[in-house]
Amino acid sequence: MSRANDTAVIIPARNEEDRIGACLAALAPQSTAGVTVILVVNNTTDRTGEIARTVANRFGLHLVVLDHTLPADQGVGTARKIGCDHALKRMANLRFLLTTDADCIIGRNWIVRNRSHLRKVDAVCGKVDVITEEADILRSMDQRLATLEGTYRELVQDIYARYAPGCTDIAGTHGEAAGASLGITKPAYVAVGGFAQIKCSEDRRIIRDLRSLGRKVRHASDVTVQASCRLDGRAAGGMSDALKARIGGMDYMVDNCLAEADWLISHTEQNALAQWPPHVPDEARPKVRDLPRHISKLKSFLYPQAEMEESCFQPSS
Template sequence: MEPAALDVAIAAVNFTLAAIFAGILGVWVYFLTYMTKSFRLAPRMDDYHYYPLAPANGGSDSKPKVSVILPARNEEKYIARCLDTLLAQDYPNFEVIAINDNSTDRTGEIIQSYAVRDRRIVYVSTPAKPEGWAGKNWACHQGYKKASGEYLFFTDADTEHAPDVMSLAVGRMLSEGLDALTAIPRLLCNDFWTKVTLPALSTFLHTRFSPLRVNDPKHKTGYFFGSFFVITKKTYEAVGTHEGVRQELVEDGALGNKVKAAGFRMKMVRGEKHVEAIWARDFTTLWHGLRRLVIPLYHQDHTGAHLIAVAVFFIMFAPFLFLGYTVPAFFALAANSGGLGGLSATILLGVHVATILMLLATTAVQSKLGVMQSPAYALGSPLSGALIYLGFASAIVDARKKGAVSWRDRQYTVSEKQNFLH
């Protein structure tokens, strides 16, 4: 090929890549803009007029009874602390339905010891999980059948609660006439891989499940955080209880979606100062957590799942992967030969570097304000991008296999009937 023709061909490749990275840069600018707007405008758990508690004396001024639904499977490391923070609530009228979901460790023993000491705790042992049910969904349903409260407060065994969180939640629901309320928890990261992965993953998911969308009656998005949502029993029954989402692996999101779709009044608030939860406990649970997000989506929308995996590759991983081309091309063309190829290499390097800087800045903000950890973990973005993409891609490859999902020591085969967060 003639030098001039080769120069044009190289320039065409460089300009194409520059255009792609300009698009990725635009995505990260949008993420940062929307995310900071959401942090600024999203309501907080305690930013409403708080009124004093009335005694639970059975009179007209008493607080409605709250039934805490607490499923637990092999949670001996966390369950005691969760129960301690629930029993320390300043709300005067509640019970804790603690469900031992066929644990093989000391979880059931610990719950029973608490139930003996405090009559507010009701111990439930689940019968064997029927075919067609996810384990946690079955446990929650068993807890609901034992609940006597007007309000159902669902949480997880690895979650800790501030003493006033139940009062704040119920008070807000009463004052605003809400049917359901969920709180964004502070997500605790115990290991290096979760610390570098969660900021990028949270950023990617933030726009879809932002409080700005969930709280907008005109928007279809509905979502619950499994670590904290409160719903009236009437509303819960009206949307079919957990039986209506019995096969869902992301049951909290699916249930929140049903509440929103049915036209009930729901709100998402920032509760990081009041609720702390663990999203992944180690690399293994992180990996399966990533796969758990995608496999149900694949069965609901094959094309959509593939597009998400491709988008993750380009948005999160490609900017770092393609540095192996951009930097050498710049030094080979712009620094030595000039011409159209050199110009294109210079433009490509500028757009590429801007994209990476915006990616790092956005994940640093999410790490600081969302995950509440050092923004320095954003420097692990190349690792997190690769891990998230590989997790999503492997989930799509394995989606049709028996036992494709492993979660809480159980294997699940996901059916085509699952609808996962329409």
């Protein structure tokens, strides 16, 4: 490896022959001599690795393909860890570890912007949008419910920014921590022990663990990727499962980083909030159609003066 080779992009892939070409084609123009792309093909029965090598040769992309069969109790967390471990062992001048997914298309200057942020903080969480050409599927979502969930997320993030340790940075940000766009410095990654070898949610867990060590995390809106809207996802509990719940017309539980209002208020009053993003147990997650009352409770807790002033202007009956 050359001395300039300081950035690894880790991509887990399982049966991604239809998507990996577009993913790597988007990476290629941004991958200078200092970038190595490590594709961790796992539990795959299609031509993902073969197609990836063909695309890499076409664009002159420095690509390493690792092929693994993982046990049933492991998944994308293990795949990301395998890729990062390879970079740590083989790249003597490694400084930055970036991750995305095989069904994603990175945004403009994704690598440059990640590097820029990582010169100032220990980890950067990018913003995930949907692939424009696939966005039609979102039209079948109940937009009223989507708006409610977005409003509630803002309130929950406000709670954490005010009262959770080391979380002031999430105020007014997208607050996401998705493996589709993560960047971590080598020292921070080593300090936290790497990605957990779990089937899903390894992305949020590593950010939560970094915060618990006092590491600086930034949720950057200028670092973007577009993710597919497919409904046959690779990781249980991932984006595809979330989409299916939201377009199916069911009264789904909201994102598992969003607890019900009483739980949040109780934990806040006990100084018991952990780092963002939390993993909320199912029994403490509200259903989306119950959000209006949870929104009202959090607003009253966060902004009591505004609630009092509003009540003063209500006409008497």
